Amino acid sequence: MIPYGRQTISEDDVEAVVTVLKSDFLTQGPVVPQFEQEIANYCDAKYAVAVNSATSALHIACLALGVQQGDFVWTTPNTFVASANCARYCGATVDFVDIDPDTFNLCPFELEKKLKEAEVKGCLPKVVIPVHFSGLSCDMEKIHALSQKYHFRIIEDASHAIGGRYKETIIGCGKYSDITVFSFHPVKIITTAEGGMAVTNDSYLARQLQLFRSHGITRESEELINESHGPWYYEQQQLGYNYRMTEMQAALGVTQLKHLDDWVAKRHELAQRYDQLLADFPVILPIHSQEHYSGLHLYVIQLDEKKTNLDRKYVFNELRNLGIGVNVHYIPVHIQPDYQKLGFQLGDFPKSEYYYQHCISLPLFATLTYDQQDQVVNTLAQILLGQHS
Structure with missing residues (x-):
């Protein structure tokens, strides 16, 4: 995994x-x-x-x-x-x-x-x-x-x-x-x-x-x-x-x-490579600001519902079943049961809720290899495009 x-x-x-x-x-x-x-x-x-x-x-x-x-x-x-x-x-x-739907x-x-x-x-x-x-x-x-x-x-x-x-x-x-x-x-x-x-x-x-x-x-x-x-x-x-x-x-x-700057730079290198490899996939890629330099803790894609009918849960489960340890960041806090006890409810913050329904965090860490990244992309291609990439 x-x-x-x-x-x-x-x-x-x-x-x-x-x-x-x-x-x-x-x-x-x-x-x-x-x-x-x-x-x-x-x-x-x-x-x-x-x-x-x-x-x-x-x-x-x-x-x-x-x-x-x-x-x-x-x-x-x-x-x-x-x-x-x-x-x-x-x-x-x-x-x-x-949230701002572009930056999250x-x-x-x-x-x-x-x-x-x-x-x-x-x-x-x-x-x-x-x-x-x-x-x-x-x-x-x-x-x-x-x-x-x-x-x-x-x-x-x-x-x-x-x-x-x-x-x-x-x-x-x-x-x-x-x-x-x-x-x-x-x-x-x-x-x-x-x-x-x-x-x-x-x-x-x-x-x-x-x-x-x-x-x-x-x-x-x-x-x-x-x-x-x-x-x-x-x-x-x-x-x-x-x-x-x-x-x-x-x-x-x-x-x-001592390694912080190098590791952040490596994350940027991997994120740029993801951008290139996923460019033709039916997903919305994260925005990379030209004005700000992200720490790039996460690389989050969204399924583009205009280009695919596949459900996020299905894609998530298939990726996990095929050895790709994706995650979801985050379930909006206001729809957690403990917060609903306080009076919050579904529909209160629609942009956060829409983002949550479509997002998947792909593997990203400083020691992720190109081979591992290719495996992530190839597996996603199998699921979204029905083919090896």
Whole structure:
């Protein structure tokens, strides 16, 4: 089976992890701060806070921005559920903004329309979470301009997008947002097995992220509320969580980061080859922006219903049966049963729903060979065209 995504692990990665295992620190040692600093440097940002998953990063990002019961947080339906759940963890009310059918990202025009309506109703969002789907940045300049007008904060969910660029800026630099979140899950561009990172340029937000990550506890003398009892003293100053990243994970991240640019470039090479090989197939190919540089976590096609009568489920099952580990990204969050309990229903966000009914994610990862890619295309040809390609 050729998977839709997979990690790339080298001997250097293994050696880095083993070195930590033989060291004095398996957690809360020097390697996590090293990884944080290297990510901050890469993104041209001031602060980076490592955690055990991107979900945790999204959660503490909401907490750091003061999201609480009575607040509204908006995101896109075309994402993994964590992009919305993070606000619910804080007691906030979640709503969605439909996608641009070309980029599959949160549509700034739909956002502006919804903001105008919310302003009249008195229910403007405290935070908007645009998701850089498949690694392609949302139109952050327009979203940021709307944030200035309607006074909401921005968390960029860049779980797919490390190594990508928006116009002249690297994703994570913070020019258009308060906090950016990355994922290091094994199918992402670089991995720490599980893990995530929240990046910001705001010193207050960075300190809040650090506190929420580790039980709300501080040992810093200048931050203490009460007089210290001695060198062992610490204070829990707010309710926090155990979201820390281990030293082993960080060591893996440090070595993985060295390959990031090369791996993203390889993904672009493979995506361009897919574009050429699939040009005559009855599918809609993903858009590759000339203005932005995608992290290319995913390569998503859509079945073109004007050119084929084949059902997506049939094509998906046939590909899986023939050894091609395709996937679907994503089931719109608002049609999940738990969200339907909140009042959302089918038909609320039609562009996301239409996209979902037609999309298939083809295998894409840095070590995918041309032979494997040819196998993917040949198998798809058998199913869609009834012939070998």
